[in-house]
Amino acid sequence: MSDKVITAEGLTKKFGDFTAVDQISFEVSKGEIFGFLGANGAGKTTAMRMFCGLSLPTAGKATVAGFDVFSQNEKIKKTIGYMSQKFSLYDDLTVYENIQFYAGIYGMGKKQIRDKADFILRELELVAERNTLVSNLPLGWKQKLAFSVAIFHDPSIVFLDEPTGGVDPITRREFWNLIYKAGDAGITTFVTTHYMDEAEYCNRVSIMVDGRIEALDTPTQMKATYGADSMNDVFLQLARKAKRSDN
């Protein structure tokens, strides 16, 4: 297997005569933090569902963690992690029960779960909260725990959907630190977000407009290319060209 965790070539998804994702091609490397941006309706969710093994492409080629999205989508599901801002942990389970539950789903053994959970709770300074219901944790702690749970089974790639929306700026930085550390350990992060200041933390970002990838570069290069001060300016320049509207 190469060091490419995602490869996509001409990847396309049609619903009837509507082309939701229109021949997208790109690669994401091991350990990279990749931002996947686009306006509502640009095709982000559809593309992400294909990469997670939840939806079959209409045409094109793609692999995730070396597995083919057409023929090996069940294997993909086992090799990835996923966290969304809206839903990630069960509020009415304790911290440890959540870890047990998710790790169990991914087929980890009891001893393995126990050892790793101890380590992670120490890292997150959550040892004292081991038997606390998740609903009683402050939001910032929940988000950091959710991320650690999403990568608990050592996936090659973790998909994050608006991971730090609504989080205070200090916690947000602690959260990005976890992502950088995961990247150092070889875990690739694939982030979708509406918030362009979040995009500035990624190694590279792509911007989707009307089902196509209109731009793909490092935030610095992209800002230079479009003569913009911020990713927000870049995004507005590109997204304004969209024919497809927000519906």
Place this chain on the structure above:
Amino acid sequence: MKAIVVDHIEKAYAIKKTKVPALKGISFDVPQGELFGLIGPDGAGKTTLFRILTTLILPDSGTASVNGLDVVKDFLKIRQEVGYMPGRFSLYTDLTVEENLNFFANIFNTTVKENYHLIKDVYQQIEPFKHVRAGKLSGGMKQKLALSCALIHKPKALFLDEPTTGVDAVSRKEFWELLRSLRNEGITILVSTPYMDEASLCDRVGLIQTGNIMQVNTPEGLRASFGKKILAVRSNQMLKTLELFKNMEGVEDAYPFGEKHHVVLKKNVQQLNIPDGIEVEEAAVDIEDCFIALMKSHVG
């Protein structure tokens, strides 16, 4: 005249017999016709304050008024004079766009026609879908319908609780443009957001965190009050660079800031000895910088 006055408002919720404070005695006011932003993360107390001001819950102590009316004694009058867009989409999903709008006009004893000029700019964007059920609309369109419904009785004050959460950057920009034009019509607007980058679009902002208002100021005033120099640095070893600056003399604070790190210099420090291989430039103060500094000084 002050359209909104909040005076030492406290509110706590009882969660399993323990009292958890949501608002710890906050005070501020908003003059008529101002676009005021309440900026802070989830859990800061923004929604609790909105519910008190729109008379949906009672404060434990302190007083508040809207257009000179007391939120406890004059709650029925306030309800006729304000528009409220809650954070969670709260229109009737099984009614169409047009039916929702007519319904809200009706319960406030008015008609869509009478106040159409107020909602025209926003409603025109969703009018092509007026026969679509509200539940079928996208996020950006739901937001526009909710704003239309909150405006249709010509409120004197508008309360918008996180109207731009989950909405893409293009729709967010359009939405803020709409708010500014409503403000120009003389409507007082209190809007909350967890997104610091929206602060600069308000006339004044209040930064709120764990039930306290840390500062009220204009966006420019806030940045000017920071009072310290910030450097933006980057290298090809960002984690190491961060540690380096954190431990450097003359540095007050250092933290990641997108692709760079922001290094805040101690008061009266103008320069640092920076090793080779690190790119440095002076950075403009961002609202996030202000928020971080205020959060750290409010600890304890």
